[in-house]
Amino acid sequence: MTINSIPLPATQRDCMSAATKRYKYLRRMLKFDQMDFEFAFWQMLYLFIAPQKVYRNFHYRKQTKSQFARDDPAFLVLFAAWLCITSVGFAIVLKLGFLQFIHFLLYTIFVDCIGVGLIVATIFWFVLNRYFRNPNEIQDVEWGYTFDVHLNAFFPPLILLHFFQLFFYNGLISHEWFISRLLGNTFWLVAVLYYMYITFLGYSSLQFLKHTHLIISPLPLIVIFYIISLVSGFNITNSLMNFYKHRVV
Incomplete structure (x- = not known):
């Protein structure tokens, strides 16, 4: 029997398959004509109103292309565009110079998106498997x-905190009034709940995982922290805005 006739171990075949998929994904990053931006925009919209439909598509991809992860970088490109747009809004609100x-x-x-995303994704990948x-x-x-689950879960908080919240910051949230911290802290509460819920949906949709309800088990603690922040006078948005400004000044 020749070496070529010996079947490769399953793990080696999987590694080569994963490497091939990553190569094809990265190769398409600059080929905008091959990206389905309309479908990526549809996914972003449904992450707000019906995130279950987004994960239904992930299952269709698994059946047709043997992978759950996206093979089209259009969502990532649009995500990066939203980061740039919302960062301009932050620069205006915080009165930042060009540099x-x-x-x-x-x-x-x-740091906030890719760095944290790599850490969160790796932790979930290790713990879940x-x-x-x-x-x-x-399957694993x-x-x-x-x-992808992190990006899905991160998008609604990005729009809530880095876009809609900015319209209320200077006129209302930045003050020391109770209504200021109520509005600002509620923005953060809704953003965190969105992140946890969409993350939970992403992993609970995988039938080979068990006890995925534990992902949302910290919800009572988050609500308790929210109430304590209102009573104690802690304005989360103000504190984060000061942090954002001081790390670039």
């Missing part, structure tokens, strides 16, 4: 899928 704006934009893209996967299940959670 400070560039510094803020780089922080937002490479190690402790949440059914022991007799052959793709790392690319965990990063």
